[in-house]
Amino acid sequence: MFRCLENFRHARAVFKAAFCTLFTACLLMLSTAALAAQGAVILLYHHVAEDTPPSTTISPADFEAHLSYLKDNGFTVVGLDKAMDSLRSNQALPEKSVVITFDDGYSSIYSEAFPLLQSYGYPFTLFLSTGPIDSGLRNYMNWDQIREMSDAGVIIANHMVDHPYMLESLDSESDSERLDRLRAELLEAEQRIEQETGQSHRYLAYPYGEYDPAIKSILQKLNFVGLAQNSGAVGPESDFLALPRFPLASIYANLDTARTKFATLPxxxxxxxxxxxxxxxxxxxxxxxxxxxxxxxxxxxxxxxxxxxxxxxxxxxxxxxxxxxxxxxxxxxxxxxxxxxxxxxxxxxxxxxxxxxxx
Ligand SMILES: [Zn+2]
CATH class of the missing domain: 2.60.40.10 (Immunoglobulins)
Structure with missing residues (x-):
C-alpha cells in the first residue's frame, strides 16, 4: 500500500515536471512572438555638422546626445541587414531596436559621425548617391573613405546615381521611358557600389523620399527593399517597398522630440x-x-x-x-x-x- 502511494506520488511529480516544461516552452514561444511583433525604428540623418543647410543637419553635439540617450535607455542599435532579415522572416529582434542610416554621403559623416559611432560600437548604413562621389564634389566623401568604413563593417547601400526626382520626366520623355531610365540608374548605382566596396544589398533609399506604385514595382521585380521618409516604426507587416524612417534634422534633431520617436511601435x-x-x-x-x-x-x-x-x-x-x-x-x-x-x-x-x- 505504502509503495503504491509512493509510485503514485512519483508519477504525479513526473507529470508535474513535464507540464511545467511544456508550459514554460509555451510562455517562451509567446514572448518571442511578442518581441518579433515589436519591430524597429529606422533613423535618418544627412549632415552631422554646424554649417550645412538646417533642413538636413544635426550638430555633432546633438548627434552624440542621441547616441548617448540610446545607450543609457535600453535601446539596441542593430544593423539594417539584421533588422530586415529578422522582420521579413518574423524572427525576434531585441526590444527597442533602432537602426541608424545616413543619406547622400556627405563628408561630415566620415569626419564627425563615423568616429562617434565607432566609439559606441554602433552599426550603421550609408545610402550613397554615386554620381557626386565619382565627380569628387565638395562636401562629399571619397571612395577611399567609404571603403575604410565598408571595411569597418558599415553597410553601403543605394541612393541612385544623381539623386533624381523620380516622379519627374525629363524633356519629352514618356512615362515608360522615365521608368526605364530609373531602372537603369538604380542598377548602375548598385553596380558602382559593388565595384568599389564589394557590397550589394539591394536596399534603395528613395531620393527626397519620393516614389509611386510604378517605381515600387520596379524595386519589387528587382528584389530591392525601398526606404522612404514617412515617419513611423517598422514591423513585419510594413510595406518593404516604402519603409518608414524618422528624419532627424533641424527642429526634429532636438532630443526631447527625438526620444519619443526612438521608442515608437509599428x-x-x-x-x-x-x-x-x-x-x-x-x-x-x-x-x-x-x-x-x-x-x-x-x-x-x-x-x-x-x-x-x-x-x-x-x-x-x-x-x-x-x-x-x-x-x-x-x-x-x-x-x-x-x-x-x-x-x-x-x-x-x-x-x-x-x-x-x-x-
Ligand atoms: Zn538624399
Missing part, C-alpha cells in the same frame, strides 16, 4: 485608398484600416502640421477610418500622422501617410 495599418502618395489635391482624404493590435482604436489620434484631422469611422469594428484635413497644404511634400498610446508603457504606436504634390 502600427499594423493599411492604406486602402488612394494607393499612391502622389496627389494633385492640396487637401487629400485617405482611408486607412488599422488591424487589431495592443491598442485601443478609440485612442488613435491623427494630425497634420500638429493640427487634428477629421476622423470619419467607416467601420469602427474593422478599424476602417477616413481622414480629412481641415486645411490646404502648400509645398511639395507633407504627411498625416496617426498615433495611439501603448497601454503597457509610455510608448506610442506611430503610422504616417506620405503625400507628394509635384505641381
Amino acid at each position: 502600427f499594423h495599418a493599411n492604406q486602402l485608398q488612394p494607393d499612391s502618395p502622389v496627389t494633385t489635391s492640396r487637401s487629400p482624404s485617405v482611408t486607412l484600416k488599422f488591424e487589431t493590435g495592443d491598442y485601443n482604436l478609440s485612442q488613435i489620434g491623427c494630425f497634420a502640421n500638429s493640427k487634428p484631422l477629421a476622423m470619419n469611422w467607416i467601420d469602427r469594428e474593422q478599424g476602417v477610418v477616413e481622414l480629412k484635413p481641415h486645411e490646404s497644404f502648400t509645398g511639395r511634400r507633407w504627411r498625416y500622422i496617426c498615433t495611439a498610446p501603448d497601454p503597457g508603457s509610455s510608448r506610442y504606436y506611430w503610422y504616417s501617410v506620405q503625400w507628394i504634390n509635384p505641381d
Whole structure:
C-alpha cells in the first residue's frame, strides 16, 4: 500500500515536471512572438555638422546626445541587414531596436559621425548617391573613405546615381521611358557600389523620399527593399517597398522630440485608398484600416502640421477610418500622422501617410 502511494506520488511529480516544461516552452514561444511583433525604428540623418543647410543637419553635439540617450535607455542599435532579415522572416529582434542610416554621403559623416559611432560600437548604413562621389564634389566623401568604413563593417547601400526626382520626366520623355531610365540608374548605382566596396544589398533609399506604385514595382521585380521618409516604426507587416524612417534634422534633431520617436511601435495599418502618395489635391482624404493590435482604436489620434484631422469611422469594428484635413497644404511634400498610446508603457504606436504634390 505504502509503495503504491509512493509510485503514485512519483508519477504525479513526473507529470508535474513535464507540464511545467511544456508550459514554460509555451510562455517562451509567446514572448518571442511578442518581441518579433515589436519591430524597429529606422533613423535618418544627412549632415552631422554646424554649417550645412538646417533642413538636413544635426550638430555633432546633438548627434552624440542621441547616441548617448540610446545607450543609457535600453535601446539596441542593430544593423539594417539584421533588422530586415529578422522582420521579413518574423524572427525576434531585441526590444527597442533602432537602426541608424545616413543619406547622400556627405563628408561630415566620415569626419564627425563615423568616429562617434565607432566609439559606441554602433552599426550603421550609408545610402550613397554615386554620381557626386565619382565627380569628387565638395562636401562629399571619397571612395577611399567609404571603403575604410565598408571595411569597418558599415553597410553601403543605394541612393541612385544623381539623386533624381523620380516622379519627374525629363524633356519629352514618356512615362515608360522615365521608368526605364530609373531602372537603369538604380542598377548602375548598385553596380558602382559593388565595384568599389564589394557590397550589394539591394536596399534603395528613395531620393527626397519620393516614389509611386510604378517605381515600387520596379524595386519589387528587382528584389530591392525601398526606404522612404514617412515617419513611423517598422514591423513585419510594413510595406518593404516604402519603409518608414524618422528624419532627424533641424527642429526634429532636438532630443526631447527625438526620444519619443526612438521608442515608437509599428502600427499594423493599411492604406486602402488612394494607393499612391502622389496627389494633385492640396487637401487629400485617405482611408486607412488599422488591424487589431495592443491598442485601443478609440485612442488613435491623427494630425497634420500638429493640427487634428477629421476622423470619419467607416467601420469602427474593422478599424476602417477616413481622414480629412481641415486645411490646404502648400509645398511639395507633407504627411498625416496617426498615433495611439501603448497601454503597457509610455510608448506610442506611430503610422504616417506620405503625400507628394509635384505641381
Ligand atoms: Zn538624399
